[in-house]
Amino acid sequence: MKSKEMMGLKKMRFLLEVLVPALLTGMLASMAEGRTHYYDFVLKETNFTRLCKSKSMMTVNDSFPGPVIRIHRGDLVYVNVHNQDDFGVTIHWHGVKQTRNPWSDGPDHITQCRIQPGTNFTYKVIFGEDQEGTLWWHAHSDWTRASVHGAIVILPAEGTTYPFPKPDGEHLVVIGSWFSGDLNKEFEEFFSNQTFESLLDDNAFTINGEPGDLVPCGRETTDRYLVDYGKTYLLRIVNAVVNVELFFAISEHNLTIVGTDGTYTKPKVISYIMIAPGQTMDVLITTNQSLGHYYMGARRFTTFSENVSFDNMTATAILQYRGNYTPPVVPSFPTNLPTFHDSESGLGFLPLLRSLATPEHPVNVPLNITTRMFITASINLINYTHEGTEISHLGGSLNNITFMDPSSSVLLAYYRYWYPFVYSLIFSIFILFL
Ligand SMILES: *[C@@H]1O[C@H](CO)[C@@H](O)[C@H](O)[C@H]1NC(C)=O
Ligand SMILES: *[C@@H]1O[C@H](CO)[C@@H](O)[C@H](O)[C@H]1NC(C)=O
Ligand SMILES: *[C@@H]1O[C@H](CO)[C@@H](O)[C@H](O)[C@H]1NC(C)=O
Ligand SMILES: *[C@@H]1O[C@H](CO)[C@@H](O)[C@H](O)[C@H]1NC(C)=O
Ligand SMILES: *[C@@H]1O[C@H](CO)[C@@H](O)[C@H](O)[C@H]1NC(C)=O
Ligand SMILES: *[C@@H]1O[C@H](CO)[C@@H](O)[C@H](O)[C@H]1NC(C)=O
Ligand SMILES: *[C@@H]1O[C@H](CO)[C@@H](O)[C@H](O)[C@H]1NC(C)=O
Ligand SMILES: *[C@@H]1O[C@H](CO)[C@@H](O)[C@H](O)[C@H]1NC(C)=O
Ligand SMILES: *[C@@H]1O[C@H](CO)[C@@H](O)[C@H](O)[C@H]1NC(C)=O
Ligand SMILES: *[C@@H]1O[C@H](CO)[C@@H](O)[C@H](O)[C@H]1NC(C)=O
Numbered sequence: 001m002k003s004k005e006m007m008g009l010k011k012m013r014f015l016l017e018v019l020v021p022a023l024l025t026g027m028l029a030s031m032a033e034g035r036t037h038y039y040d041f042v043l044k045e046t047n048f049t050r051l052c053k054s055k056s057m058m059t060v061n062d063s064f065p066g067p068v069i070r071i072h073r074g075d076l077v078y079v080n081v082h083n084q085d086d087f088g089v090t091i092h093w094h095g096v097k098q099t100r101n102p103w104s105d106g107p108d109h110i111t112q113c114r115i116q117p118g119t120n121f122t123y124k125v126i127f128g129e130d131q132e133g134t135l136w137w138h139a140h141s142d143w144t145r146a147s148v149h150g151a152i153v154i155l156p157a158e159g160t161t162y163p164f165p166k167p168d169g170e171h172l173v174v175i176g177s178w179f180s181g182d183l184n185k186e187f188e189e190f191f192s193n194q195t196f197e198s199l200l201d202d203n204a205f206t207i208n209g210e211p212g213d214l215v216p217c218g219r220e221t222t223d224r225y226l227v228d229y230g231k232t233y234l235l236r237i238v239n240a241v242v243n244v245e246l247f248f249a250i251s252e253h254n255l256t257i258v259g260t261d262g263t264y265t266k267p268k269v270i271s272y273i274m275i276a277p278g279q280t281m282d283v284l285i286t287t288n289q290s291l292g293h294y295y296m297g298a299r300r301f302t303t304f305s306e307n308v309s310f311d312n313m314t315a316t317a318i319l320q321y322r323g324n325y326t327p328p329v330v331p332s333f334p335t336n337l338p339t340f341h342d343s344e345s346g347l348g349f350l351p352l353l354r355s356l357a358t359p360e361h362p363v364n365v366p367l368n369i370t371t372r373m374f375i376t377a378s379i380n381l382i383n384y385t386h387e388g389t390e391i392s393h394l395g396g397s398l399n400n401i402t403f404m405d406p407s408s409s410v411l412l413a414y415y416r417y418w419y420p421f422v423y424s425l426i427f428s429i430f431i432l433f434l
């Protein structure tokens with residue numbers, strides 16, 4: 001009886017999974033004529049020296065930040081990840097819509113198992129039809145994303161252009177965390193100690209892998225972006241730090257925000273940005289100031305009490321004009337960069353952004369709102385009893401519901417068609433039609 005049911009389900013799933021997508025893909029293929037790109041990522045340990053200290057950490061192809069994926073809108077990407085490290089990981093394609101393709105999106109133990117040391121796994125990365133601008137990728141296992149991440153650049157589709165004058169050049173600004181210790185070990189301690197006092201902190205922030213002039217041993221390798229006078233450049237800024245909101249500004253240059261998270265915005269001129277972890281921002285700058293060297297700076301925005309100590313170092317890079325002039329001894333510092341506790345600048349920033357919403361870049365949101373939901377996200381001590389023992393555990397929750405590890409593998413249940421017996425009835429029906 002049961003096996004008959006399973007056969008029925010299998011046939012149904014064949015129809016739904018193979019035939020319907022094949023028809024849909026055929027239809028989509030006739031709409032968009034993108035190219036297909038193949039990348040190889042090699043995960044391995046590499047030695048780096050920052051803040052005068054050396055350490056070994058996991059990277060892709062020995063680089064921090066890792067390689068850039070650079071495509072046009074409508075293109076398809078395959079990435080074969082070869083794990084030559086001794087730690088299993090997955091890779092997540094942050095912000096990529098991956099429509100009907102969650103099995104290739106990386107959250108480990110949820111949609112896939114870790115890529116074990118010595119093996120490889122090929123990801124198919126499907127961008128949304130409307131995605132254009134900057135996104136990023138990062139490892140999604142424990143805290144490996146601190147050192148395993150890189151930018152994704154989505155240029156306008158072939159034959160189309162930006163919704164602003166084509167920039168004369170562009171530069172990636174990937175802002176990362178630097179931890180002098182082993183982040184995975186330190187987090188383990190943090191979760192076993194369960195005290196906020198033991199919460200570890202970044203030792204510095206980096207711009208394109210370099211903490212810059214203002215930290216010990218930073219000066220020689222500071223990231224520099226060479227520009228010509230009188231031009232317009234596109235900066236693609238990625239906040240790849242582990243858990244911290246950042247302010248970013250450039251001395252004596254305003255920023256015109258034109259996009260965020262792979263979507264265009266209405267142009268907004270401002271002297272600084274506040275960027276959340278995981279977020280990207282595309283900004284234009286006009287290089288019309290006196291020939292010279294100008295610091296770009298990134299520092300933390302925090303709502304912690306003044307009494308809590310935190311990484312208060314400012315990561316710097318240099319915007320350097322080409323031409324004949326005597327270079328300054330010290331580049332000028334961005335006085336427009338807000339300070340750590342400037343809540344007005346920090347909280348006031350995001351509400352300034354608006355979608356571009358033009359016929360070429362529409363925003364199709366439902367306008368008829370029929371249900372309003374109140375959703376509370378929080379992190380609290382969650383208390384429960386397990387086998388007679390009272391346990392108090394730090395955990396996240398949505399409307400007071402927290403994630404508990406299921407007692408059977410949800411992945412196996414999906415792949416072996418056990419889901420009617422593992423998931424709830426409603427969810428099983430939902431999966432059947434997925
Ligand atoms: C990474 O390194 C491998 C092996 O050296 C190379 O084949 C591959 O092209 C590199 N990938 C990127 C994105 O640079
Ligand atoms: C990294 O540094 C450690 C300690 O200094 C050293 O033992 C190891 O051989 C280095 N690894 C590489 C790949 O250079
Ligand atoms: C990648 O893994 C497959 C098995 O999944 C194996 O057949 C193939 O040889 C591996 N390729 C490389 C380059 O290691
Ligand atoms: C956490 O507790 C361990 C002992 O269980 C101790 O060695 C370690 O120093 C503590 N870590 C922090 C960050 O407090
Ligand atoms: C930046 O924008 C402000 C407000 O629009 C303006 O007052 C200021 O002169 C601009 N600064 C530069 C360097 O262009
Ligand atoms: C520099 O360019 C900005 C943006 O186009 C403009 O607002 C500003 O007035 C210019 N400043 C100078 C000194 O030309
Ligand atoms: C911060 O520390 C000062 C001096 O120790 C103390 O007076 C103040 O109450 C503390 N503030 C908070 C919010 O804990
Ligand atoms: C940064 O933090 C250190 C250590 O907590 C402190 O001594 C220093 O005064 C702080 N600097 C600033 C600019 O807040
Ligand atoms: C909005 O949706 C509701 C429920 O579907 C419908 O009854 C109502 O007519 C809609 N209103 C408009 C203005 O479309
Ligand atoms: C959970 O336990 C902690 C420590 O025992 C306590 O402070 C907290 O109020 C409890 N939370 C709830 C929701 O009961």
Ligand SMILES: *[C@@H]1O[C@H](CO)[C@@H](O)[C@H](O)[C@H]1NC(C)=O
Nearest residue numbers: 382383384397399400401402
């Ligand atoms: C949250 O859930 C706990 C445990 O189920 C319950 O005791 C508590 O009343 C709930 N709190 C709210 C605000 O619903």
Ligand SMILES: [Cu+2]
Nearest residue numbers: 092094138278
């Ligand atoms: Cu992410």
